[in-house]
Amino acid sequence: MNVIETRDLTRRYRDELALDNVSINIAPNRIYGLLGRNGAGKTTLMSILTAQGFASSGEVRVFGADPFENEQVLSRICFVRESQKYPDDFTVRNALDAAAMFFPNWDVDLAQTLLEDFQLPRPRKQRIKKLSRGQLSAVGVIIGLASRAELTFFDEPYLGLDAVARQLFYDRLLTDFADYPRTIILSSHLIDEVANLLEHVIVIDRGRIVMDDEVETVMGSAFAVAGKSETVEDFVAGRPVLHREALGALASVTVDTPLSPDDRERALDLGLEIAPVSLQQLIIRRTLKANEHYGSPAGRNDKNLEVLR
Numbered sequence: 001m002n003v004i005e006t007r008d009l010t011r012r013y014r015d016e017l018a019l020d021n022v023s024i025n026i027a028p029n030r031i032y033g034l035l036g037r038n039g040a041g042k043t044t045l046m047s048i049l050t051a052q053g054f055a056s057s058g059e060v061r062v063f064g065a066d067p068f069e070n071e072q073v074l075s076r077i078c079f080v081r082e083s084q085k086y087p088d089d090f091t092v093r094n095a096l097d098a099a100a101m102f103f104p105n106w107d108v109d110l111a112q113t114l115l116e117d118f119q120l121p122r123p124r125k126q127r128i129k130k131l132s133r134g135q136l137s138a139v140g141v142i143i144g145l146a147s148r149a150e151l152t153f154f155d156e157p158y159l160g161l162d163a164v165a166r167q168l169f170y171d172r173l174l175t176d177f178a179d180y181p182r183t184i185i186l187s188s189h190l191i192d193e194v195a196n197l198l199e200h201v202i203v204i205d206r207g208r209i210v211m212d213d214e215v216e217t218v219m220g221s222a223f224a225v226a227g228k229s230e231t232v233e234d235f236v237a238g239r240p241v242l243h244r245e246a247l248g249a250l251a252s253v254t255v256d257t258p259l260s261p262d263d264r265e266r267a268l269d270l271g272l273e274i275a276p277v278s279l280q281q282l283i284i285r286r287t288l289k290a291n292e293h294y295g296s297p298a299g300r301n302d303k304n305l306e307v308l309r
Helices: 042-049 092-102 108-117 133-147 163-179 191-197 215-219 229-236 261-269 279-294 300-308
Strands: 004-012 017-026 031-035 057-062 077-081 151-155 183-188 200-205 208-214 223-228 241-247 250-255 273-276
Touching: 004 042, 017 042, 017 208, 031 042, 031 191, 042 057, 042 151, 042 183, 077 133, 092 108, 092 133, 108 133, 108 163, 133 151, 133 163, 163 191, 183 191, 191 279, 200 215, 200 279, 208 215, 208 279, 215 279, 223 229, 229 250, 241 279, 250 279, 261 273
Parallel strands: 031 183, 031 200, 077 151, 151 183
Antiparallel strands: 004 017, 004 057, 200 208, 223 250, 223 273, 241 250
16 A cells, blocks of 8 residues: 555645645655755645645545544654744753654654764753754754654755765665665755655656656666767757757757667767766756746746756
8 A cells, every 4th residue: 555645636825826736656665755946845745745734626645544633644654844843942852752752663762872973962951942953953853763653754854954964864864764664755955965865756846746756767767968069969869858058069968768778889989978867957857848848937947946956
């Protein structure tokens, strides 16, 4: 049974369509990336899946049931949000003790180890509201990992962490996932940074799903070819093109098809350079192409995609 199933899930606000007929399936015991630009609909989708928001229409099932006011479902979910709010008088220890009461799979030893890893000072005395943004992010990461919830959402809670601390989070996540498999959904715009963690990617833009596939499949689905413009254009003729760049007599083209052995041999004979396309660049290019199809307002794409670059 899938952990999550949605069918034609739609969320309308007064003058905005935040989710547009979203249908996804999330399998158990895998790490998913829920990716896309700011405002794409990622947090709206996660809020509905965790019963913190409501759909305008469509169907959602989590562990086979509607999550709304369903304690049997919600007790199996951990949702860690960016800038998570806590009571003003809570200390770090209060937050962890509260999490221990809520999550049946809570691992107190792991929580203590992570406290030391992230170097959080005086957890029994340090008030959450006095923490730096990085320290607040660390608290969310600790709760998300130590909860060992069957379904765990990380909605970019690690943005306040520096590069060393983020790598520590990624390492601890993979290690603990190997020992205690569960379904983890990472929402992030740091795509290249999290790419090695992910098994499956779901990309959402303007409320629509523009990619939903295995990472292994996605990474082999496109390539870039560079060389003399005329030769490059002859090589890519008749192929679906995601992106073109030109510099004088030279050109680089991203092609949205797998590279075959015959293609590689022909490119070599023509003196062309072939290169893989990173997950981040592929997502950017396909998002832009999807916007062209749906008629995104002129000038909007590149500006809003800066969060993915």
